[in-house]
Amino acid sequence: MRVTRASAAKTCANEKARDILATEAASTFSLKEKGVFTNVSRAMVRDLVANLDIPLRSINATINVVAEALGVEVEGDVSQRSIRRMVIEGGIAAETQLVDEITCARGVTLSGDGTTHKNINYQSHHVTLTLPDGQTATRLAGILHEVNHTTNEMYSTYNDVMGGHNAADIRDFAPKVKGMLTDHAEDQKKLVRLFAEWKRECEREVRGEKALACLPPADVVRLLSEMMENVIETAGGYQQWDLLSLDERQLHSSKAIRQLRMTFGEKEFASLSSAEKEAVDFFVWAGCCMHKELNAAKGGNTRMRAWWEQNGVDGPVLLMNKDNAAAASAGSSVAKDRAVQVSTGGGQKTLDLAGSVFRHKDDKKGQHNSLRYYLETELGFTSQWPNTSNTRYHSHGDAACEYLVHKSWYMQFLEIVLFKKESRTHTNMEQNVFRGFSCLRTEEEITCWASYNQCLTHPYLRTIRNSSTNILDLGPIHAKVIAHLQCLIADVDLVLGPSASHETATLDGRPFERPEAIYAIQRIAQDQKNYPHLRRLLVTFLEGALDTWVRFCGEFTAGGVIDKSSAAQREMAYMKTTNNDNEGALGTVRTSLRRAPHMSLSHLNSRFMYKKNMTGTYIQKFLRPGAQKRLLKKARAVDTRGDERKRRVAQANYDKERVRKNKQLDVRRKEQREAAEAKLTAVVPRLTLAEVEKLRVDEINLQIRWYRQFDKDVPAAKNTPSGKAKKVEVLMDAVGRYVRGETHPKHDTQHSMEQPDGSNNAQGMPGCEDEYDDE
């Protein structure tokens, strides 16, 4: 009661205030002064567009609606065209801000990630700054494109806006960069190497320049003239030199000057002590912690999947896709075998399929909502199936826990789905989920996922998610992960045993994230009759995870850059623990481009950087009216420069080039394939052991391949043992079957039906890329 009265009183007061305002003359707001938009209205428009995501066409209406409520009359309006330019101004201000902040910062680190959208590659870049007061800030440096503007350009923009004084130099930027954070993909690692090299060169050049400045003028003159002599000589003597255009001459001499500085820089650098040298070139790479975890779990799973076959145990039920299921039930025996061979099953696959059934992206297709309602009525609360995807962190582990805890509900639900339908049939996918859920071997795998999830994944994430942690300080934690895994491998009863406790089972000794899942796991572990393999499977999973962890923690190894660095160095090279900034940014690019497919990258960058980097505040605080005026000018210049058209042309050319290269590649592959086939048709089978033993290993391989064309008992290329003796054995088996007349070479269309195995490798190895795959 009192509250309503108070708010009523407030409203009344507000209305009074509004009346007063309305009666005053100052209640109009002019967007323009002398026909030019004021800085205030520009800032407002930018905030509306970039920070609040208001569509360009609604800006005017928004301003008017708010103004009306406040009792202010707005004078003038702003066209979409002008709004676009104001956004460009925001983008330029954001670049200026970035250079400004980098100039002040004590240390800078970079982070990046890439993705493709509609066949175009996008790279997201963030800069993390260690400010003079020890605080850190992460700024979006932009979404770049393969053919895109460079950092150099950013610096010239800065100098334009700031009016040229205290000119910022790209070369001052290089030594400040102390590190780089990316995922573990090879292309990103290459980028890191290139960057480190560039940084070194910049440093030497500046060092050399300084050294030259300290020399007596006479020496410098002498050096320069010597250098010019050299340049002219390499250009082919004075006569040739005179023929060169001015630009070419300038190019030659600037190159030579750079070279001179570099040599001087190197000389200076060589005189430093080794500690100083290391301090100067200090540059460190770290890999995103989320990726480490993701890949470790994948590594564990791979090892676990292989365990069944290696130990001759019948593994989880096969979950065939629709086509293979049809082939296996109706096709010829060859098709049947093939369908069985290419199909897989197992915990991860089941959880994936369950993901598509229980929470399909498209609500109409999946059972997303009806499941939610069902669980709500049955359990009294809503529970959601985790979004299982290869690239979503810890989703499979979470799904495994969800399964263990609510298994019976999900099974019942699948039944309801069945009986709700007119046809009373499950789709193939639903059937597969049902099969997987009812298979004890699959359940054993799922239990391993859940155990890993509770003991390693969640405790690890709890540790690294602390937002202010510096990844460079996480060496001990990763050592602990490895040690803990070794501990668990040595004694899985720490997790599975009846007396297991979170104190010894989890990485950080803190309670389990989902204790109900642990109860389920222990119940399963007690039941050795139904789940006899669980212990050995879990050990295998953990071993696989351990190996992957070791591989993905290379940057922390003893004696490495991080290990040797001082606390102060690590502070200057502060990096976040995860690369989520970049991954999130790329996600935003995707959604923005889907909504506005024609939005240019520069426009997107302008909006995005303005928002993320809080450029509005920067403009207000640090850009004097004069600088804002220059901002306007620069924006106009950029606007009329036709960047976007240039970008499209560059992209088109790039695409053309790629098409050409791909075609070339195809031709070469075809040639290789044909050569391999020709070799195969030319094979003369050797039928005696004596003959076979005289052959070289590659000839034996060829013979085996020849038999493989028609003899299904010859193992697939990847399963063929290595070592000459073993290969001879395999070959002689095939020879035996051939000689006895059990197998017959096909003479008709064998080559078009069967792919010689050389082509598998030429296609690239699909199995390997997902280790680095992400969005």
Add this chain to the structure above:
DNA sequence: TTACCTCCTAGCAACCGAGG
């Protein structure tokens, strides 16, 4: 699958107001 609609952008050209 097709035809049409909607949304959004780029960039040219025309327009407008201020100041000399």
Add this chain to the structure above:
DNA sequence: CCTCGGTTGCTAGGAGGTAA
């Protein structure tokens, strides 16, 4: 009246959505 800096109108055109 002219020039210049700034603003706006206009159109082509691509991409996604959607109904037939």
